[in-house]
Amino acid sequence: MGSIAQFLGRAAYLHRQAASLLLDAQATVQGLETDQFAGAAADHELRQLTARLRHLARTGLEGWRGQPLDGSIVDRPVGHDVVPDGPLFVKVGEAQPIADRTFWVAAPFVGAGHLAIDTDARDRRVAAWFRGILLRTFAALPEGVVRVLPVDGAMLGATFAAFRPLVDAEVWAPAATNLSGWRATLEEAEQQITAVQSGDLTEPPVLVLAVAALPTGHSREDWARLAAIAHAGPSARVHLLLAGWPPSLLHGDGPPRLDYTTFLSSAGDGWWRMSEPPGPYRLSPDNTGLPALMRLDAGASEDVVAAVCRRAATTAAASRRTDFGSLMPEQIWQESSATGLRAVVGRGGRIPYEIVLDDATPHMLLAGRSGAGKTNLLLVLLYALASRYSPDELGLYLLDFKEGVSFVEFTPTGNDPSWVPHARTVGIESDCEYGLAVLRALTREMNRRAGALKAAGVTKLAALRAGNPDAAMPRLVVVIDEFQVQFAGNDSLARDAVAALEELARKGRSYGIHLILASQTIAGIDALYAKKDSIFGQFPLRIALPGGSGILDAGNTAADGLPVGSAIVNTAGGVAEANRVVRFPEADAASLTTHRHTLWRARSPLNEPPAVFAGYAEYQIGDDPLYQALTPQVRRRQALVGRAVDVGLPTVGFALDAVPGRHLAVLGTSTVGADVLHAAAASLARQHEPGTVRFVIAGFAAVADEVVDDLVAVLTGAGHDCAEVDAAGLRASLAELAAVPQPTYLVTFAADVVVPLLNERGPDRRTGLDDLRTVLRQGPGYGVHLLSWWRGARRFSDAIGGSAGREDVACLVALNVPGSELASLLGDHTLTWQMRPNRALLLDRHDQRQRLVVPFVRPGRHDEINEPA
Template sequence: MTWRTELERAAARLREAAGAADRAERLLAEAAARLAADDTERRRGELARRLAAAAAGAATGWLGDDLRDTDPNTPVWTDPAATAAVRVGTALLDGAADGPEPAFPALVGLLGKGHLVCDGDAADPRVAGMLQSLLVRITAAHPNLELSLVDGVTLGQVFAPATALVDAGIAATVATDHLALGRVLTAAEKRLTELRDIAARGQSIADRPFHLIVVAGLPPEVGKSTRERLAALAHAGPSARCHLVLCGWRNLPHREALPAIEHATYLECGDEARLGNLPLPVVLDAPPPPALARNVFGSRARQRREAGELSVADLVPQELWTESSRDGLTTVIGRDQAGHTAGGDVAVSFDDATPHWLIGGRTGGGKTVFLLDVLYGLATRYSPDELELYLLDFKEGVSFTEFTPSPLDPSWIPHVKAVGVESDREYGVAVLGALRAELTRRAGLMKRAGATRLARLRELRPEVRLPRIVAVVDEFHVLFAGNDRLAGEAVAHLEELARKGRSYGVHLVLASQTISGIEALYSKKDSIFGQFPLRVALPGAKHLLDEGNDAAVESVGQAVINDAGGLKGRNRTCRFPDASSADELLATLRRDLWARRDSDEEPVVFRGFDEQHLAADPRFEALAPPTHAPRALIGRAVDVHMSTVGYRFDKSPGRHLAVLGTSIVAADVLTSAAVSLARQHEPGSVEFQIAATAAGAEGVARDLVEELKAAGHECRELEPGTILTAPRGKPVYLVWFGADGADGQPGTLRDLLLHGPAAGAHLIGWWRGARRFLDDIGGSAGRESCAGVVALNIAANDLAAITGGYERTWDARANRCLVIDRHAGGETLAVPYVRPGRLDEVVETR
């Protein structure tokens, strides 16, 4: 073998080795590449698992779960979510959305943290799905939530699945144009201001609902000012529990640059969605399954409705009369408007901080219902030894008849001492005067005991009954109508009670449509209403809250409660039950309370339109002979206790009684006087002389004669010309139906008036004309000859001429009389005794 042959063989072996090396190198490179890829995939997988675990911890349950895998029957949360993060989609580690590449939930900080801002709007199906999914998550996770929805792109279609939230009041009606958006922003700004004011005073707002404004797309008319308002709201919102999901926030050609949205995470929806600083593409969540959305929105709506469907039973404690009023009175009146446990029951108090209340609302706005809720709440918590009630209603209604006995139901609320239905102003002033007298009594007790507060006095004098007193005056402005003497008295009483009531346990509740325009209160408005820190604004309330605080609701069954005299920032809206629809429950409560009473003393009920009958007066039944100075009963006083009004007859000169007015009621007054006097004399010991010269009074006179004879009394009927004869040796009452003209014997009449009482002769006469009466008794010089006057329908100036007064505030009206005793120096407004059905007859003859 030659050297050339060996060389060729060696070259061949070398080439073979080189090829093997190349192959080995390639194999090693490929192996290395495969090893590197396996390590990266492992590490990426590990990273994805760690990120997913972190996301699961940051957004738990409803806030982070994949809604496609969530059972539609999963219950919504009843406790507020503890985390601020919420899922909006899925982040991909390598950007491939169509493979099994590692991924993890993409989260944003929202409620309790900040905002979400997206340049796309609901016209993009990706954004629409993300919004619907986000709304389901937030609603399911947060029971304490209020929503404002705005959609200027699909005109509300994107929020169609959430209709149940709108119906339940959790979300307002979807705003679809720039005007409605403006109203949403105004309401949000007002709410934000109130919560910031509360927080500035050091009070917690943690129990207030989150307010989430979801904008699916801005209406096309939105301008620079609206965008700036949105930016300002975003700036201040998180500190006041207000957050935004703002879609469609993008710069447009030939438009000014958008203001920055602070505290926000930005979502860009280009070919690939990008979230904030996350350097990865994001696949936004698809719309949730319809069944799941229906369950979440329907469950939350049912919870809100059930929480809002209150009854009086929800306000009543399980056990009656278990609480002490030593330091004040407290009752539950309703539930926070949020309607869930976070809002809770709303309780109000009568105490040193809120001694008196003002309640405002239009007719039909719920004042009566609200007052019934309050009164039943108090009466079931506190016994009559802890609480007394005085109730006045100045409108034509039956607000408080609920608390009094009736022919159909003899029970009553034992706390109630006096009730006025369609009350006279005089009755209202009398009640305020009685309460003021009670202040004076308690002030004396405190002074003698060395106490400065009611609670301390009750400790020092446990044997003295000292319940707290609540006086409710509905339509109280009627008290001050006319700016007259009565209005002045009412103002004086009210000012004293308002200033001193808290110290002595006397509390006022004044209810009306407005507190403005009351002339008699112009100079006292601040000194009086400044003592009423608790304000309850019902629909239609005017000037009740502070200027600029326009929080009064328009929905019947809701109230704005403000415990700072109406100042902004102290409002709380609550729902209260409709007591008027719980007749059976209230009747049961009333009977239960009545059965527990310690006394059979019924409340005094003043019904301004009711007749008064002599036979129904227990004081008439108690009359018996002999009586040294018999008292003719005339009617019932317009005072707290509806006292019996009478006129005494004795031997003093001038002890006669004149009834003045054209009304046939005068005949009934004469009859009541004579019958009541007859009960105070032994039969046969006195003579009654009856004269009837007034047309229309003959029947009444005959009935009186029969009644007196039936009682065993001597009774003589007189004819004209014989009326003014001298007495026959025994006491005589001359009852004269129609004394005008003095039977043609004015001199004899004047002699009887002057000398008759000393001889036991007294006149009870009816004059239809006041001027005629004055002439018959001898003019102004004879005023003292007849000390008793009962004024019916006579003019104030005629009455002034008879009494010698220069000014007279008497206002003649049906079913009222003014009883004057010149010797006693007293004037009493009264409801005269009449025969049953008399007022109906009077109305029919008009």
């Protein structure tokens, strides 16, 4: 018989022939009413032809395309009809050329054009017919091929109520019932057509725009858009099913005639006439319609539709489930990031959905309530990007401000030495200071790139890469999870962070830097209030997980009722018309581990692990690379005290040279002060040959006894001259060093205890404090330095001479000292410092340096960090 298209073409030819014969027969019968023989002959010929057409139509419209949609078909498999290549014909009604003979009337739909009927679905016959056409189309084609965009502007979606299981399973979109929803469906249809025409979408779904009734307020502009879709749609698999078209008008020109559309118009008393524009499926010689009137197909009851849809939804839900691995490319690192980044992260219905970061959608906002799957989605997105692009094409900067382990996946750990090679910096439970340091590092990188682009005479990264494909300039993706923590409050730290963020948001797209800000909410961020529009206006890409509607436009609450595992993806800054529902897979631990190992094994030998900052981590000086590399052959000796809260966690300390005031004071009641002093003294010891310097150790608090014993053991073990003294011995050492200075480190634990004794006058009327102040002023020039831990800032200030002695101890490490007390001590009331566990503020008053540090502690001290002595 050949293909179904050839068969149905033949059927259409016979149909036309029958119609012509019918007209001739009717004329003959009218002229020969008294000729019983002639009337009988014509009737016999029509009966034969009708029988042939009836047989051909029933044979060509098997299964869902033509069989009655009653209870007998409910159990018929969905998506398993044999549908040959070519257009899909569906039964639209039955013609009755003579009194007791009928045949099925078929019209081309999917793959050929569109269907329109001039009465909307408020007419029950039309509603049943309309449901029937949708059910026939959906059920005849393979599962997952058809996506329906329902519109019901007259009955609030009631026409589609029976299809609700498919909406819940996200096979169909929810029914649009107002003007904005109607226009959103037009836009989605236009987007698919545009994507197919541009080559961005090579395997589009069958998209059916099903309008049961036009919404109130539709305009001529909407008609023009519909006409354009009718013309361009079939080649992009976009098809229209319209009830109530053309709309009735009281005055003015009517709407445009739609190309490639089969029209059904009411002829009264339940009869309908069918006509089509010029094309390969004309069914009447004069192109005005079917000469034989027809009755609409009976369609399907709501019960039948609901029963079929429930079964189809169950099957669709099972087949739509996707796993993490299926979204990853078969071969890693095959793409160039020159023009942007793309990653398949889930499915919109049955179609893979890509998130794009480029000049048009440079930055992304992500929001959702707790447990909505924010971390899961970030992992899917980042692994998808890292699989498509090599480390030469993509770099990752990851910051997490919450108490979690979202980004540990990207770093080497004690249990697994692998890491994701694209990760440059990873912050876990980050401090705001660390976040600001990362933003500033990115700003410096952006400025470096700006210089390179300027030198090349271009303004965008894509242009630079086009002229120099081998340029080492990967795109950078910066993810800040719970970003509101970075910008909380209205202090100088928050304001500096906002300034850096704004600059990156405005300029980053040109230099290949893309920001992803994730949070449960963006409300109540004081520092961003005045900059909200200027910053968030640069984030057209919005992903709202369940409960995350706050990042969408006011009134766009589409994310409020979403199930976990799905999200509203919006590429137009949150306007409701651009909403798209996308489902994401679960990034399970086993899949992540397997994929991370694949990426890690493919890395270059030069690919180093990321710089990792874990807010909860402690650091011991014995593990510090800089400490381990120290030797006596140094130009300027340093007392190491901790790791800076900065990119790369550099080791920090104070240079102790001959400049007056180069002494170290650790302030605060925390017993970590003893550990910091221990680290400073131990690091200095590695920078002296034994016998070239003396260490005098004095401890005045029981909590420091163990630290003192350990330090004495370290120093004597290294061969240094080390003496442990009591209060009297300390006073004697001060008097000696004030009179005859020689290279010495005075290391004093809990120095505040001995201040009353030092304040007593001796026979020469001098006090120990006098000698202390002499040593502070003159000692560095002779190699004498005081390393001390003070549990009270006021007593320390009094001991060194109050404000007059501020410059005599230039190197300070503040532990659990209140900010107001520290500001008063320094005479700097602009200082912002909030004491917190496992943190210290390093201050060097000579070079105006302030740095947040993680102080060195001895092993096993976590329970005591920043606890009072």
